[in-house]
Amino acid sequence: MPVVDVHTHIYPSVYTELLRSRDKVPYIRSFPDAPTAGDRLVILPAEDTASTSRGRPIGSEYYDIRQKIAFKDANEIDISVISLANPWLDWLPPNEAAEVAKKVNDDVERMCEEYPKRLYAFGTLPLSASANDVVAEIERLSTMKHMRGVIIGTAGLGGTGLDDPKLDPIYAALERTGQTVFLHPRWGLPGEVWGPRASEYGHVLPLALGFPHETTIAVSRMLLSGVWDRFQDLNVLIAHSGGTLPFLAGRIESCVAHDAHLKHGGKLERRRDLWDVLKKNIYLDAVIYSEVGLKAAIDASGADRVMFGTDHPFFPPLDTGETEWLSVRLNTRAVQTALGDDQKTVEDVMGGNAVRILKL
Numbered sequence: 001m002p003v004v005d006v007h008t009h010i011y012p013s014v015y016t017e018l019l020r021s022r023d024k025v026p027y028i029r030s031f032p033d034a035p036t037a038g039d040r041l042v043i044l045p046a047e048d049t050a051s052t053s054r055g056r057p058i059g060s061e062y063y064d065i066r067q068k069i070a071f072k073d074a075n076e077i078d079i080s081v082i083s084l085a086n087p088w089l090d091w092l093p094p095n096e097a098a099e100v101a102k103k104v105n106d107d108v109e110r111m112c113e114e115y116p117k118r119l120y121a122f123g124t125l126p127l128s129a130s131a132n133d134v135v136a137e138i139e140r141l142s143t144m145k146h147m148r149g150v151i152i153g154t155a156g157l158g159g160t161g162l163d164d165p166k167l168d169p170i171y172a173a174l175e176r177t178g179q180t181v182f183l184h185p186r187w188g189l190p191g192e193v194w195g196p197r198a199s200e201y202g203h204v205l206p207l208a209l210g211f212p213h214e215t216t217i218a219v220s221r222m223l224l225s226g227v228w229d230r231f232q233d234l235n236v237l238i239a240h241s242g243g244t245l246p247f248l249a250g251r252i253e254s255c256v257a258h259d260a261h262l263k264h265g266g267k268l269e270r271r272r273d274l275w276d277v278l279k280k281n282i283y284l285d286a287v288i289y290s291e292v293g294l295k296a297a298i299d300a301s302g303a304d305r306v307m308f309g310t311d312h313p314f315f316p317p318l319d320t321g322e323t324e325w326l327s328v329r330l331n332t333r334a335v336q337t338a339l340g341d342d343q344k345t346v347e348d349v350m351g352g353n354a355v356r357i358l359k360l
């Protein structure tokens with residue numbers, strides 16, 4: 001059974017060139033006072049501070065597909081489903097987004113073509129443009145040989161979130177074309193929540209806590225707005241093992257069941273609950289670095305819906321020269337420890353589920 005990485009990013013050069021021309025988040029620049037020489041990628045507002053945590057060094061592993069292949073070879077990964085990383089095209093002026101989306105998607109498809117059977121992809125959507133533009137790109141993606149779905153953040157169309165009914169034609173197109181949505185956090189929670197000492201703590205708080213909570217909030221809003229009642233075949237792969245969703249699903253459902261406002265509005269009749277959606281529409285990646293979180297993901301959605309990932313090229317080893325990555329080792333060990341002697345299910349989570357679900 002091949003090992004498949006469903007959570008692995010690339011910033012094609014059309015994208016990095018745009019970031020190099022900017023001086024606001026997201027952007028790429030060098031800083032004379034940075035701890036290491038060279039360009040830095042600044043994508044989260046919380047990391048845009050004058051400190052050693054301003055952005056991260058960006059080397060060719062972020063844009064050169066040969067580096068992705070070398071990483072796969074060093075870490076025994078057979079197939080990768082690559083995707084543009086945050087913040088995608090959300091920040092682009094509406095009149096430019098559709099054109100840039102086409103260029104990014106064509107370039108990613110070309111990369112997949114170069115490495116047959118080793119690369120597939122999730123496409124990118126021009127979500128700052130109109131719903132019509134987005135639907136057109138979804139339809140175009142559905143004709144491309146290596147595309148298996150789309151990656152989106154939590155912003156929705158122009159920042160209103162994933163519970164905005166204006167997204168309905170987009171959800172309908174994704175459902176109709178059978179494309180999986182890979183839902184990934186964009187930039188965590190608002191900076192104030194990290195307090196005045198935030199810059200002392202590197203990227204830990206926004207990445208470890210901001211990202212998973214951002215995703216959890218977005219999915220809860222989708223659920224409460226009835227997205228999965230209207231689109232019962234819409235499949236969503238949630239990053240980082242669902243944020244905190246597996247842990248909080250019981251509490252979310254209890255808050256719904258005790259909410260007089262929802263009851264009086266008739267919202268409790270004929271609604272699908274989160275447990276049902278978790279088992280029929282949601283897939284979870286295994287990017288949680290510990291068997292405790294991974295067991296929760298498996299309990300919530302089932303071992304047949306959880307898929308291995310790495311988040312490469314993020315979280316590289318801090319000591320240069322290490323080719324086997326700690327982040328990969330932690331995620332692999334979590335799968336093995338969570339599933340014990342059940343070798344067949346280990347192989348399914350490491351690759352078999354992705355082959356079946358994404359038709360690789």
Ligand code: URA
Nearest residue numbers: 043085086207311314
């Ligand atoms: N940091 C990011 O901004 N994105 C990722 O996917 C991982 C880490």
Ligand code: ZN
Nearest residue numbers: 007009184311
């Ligand atoms: Zn990621």
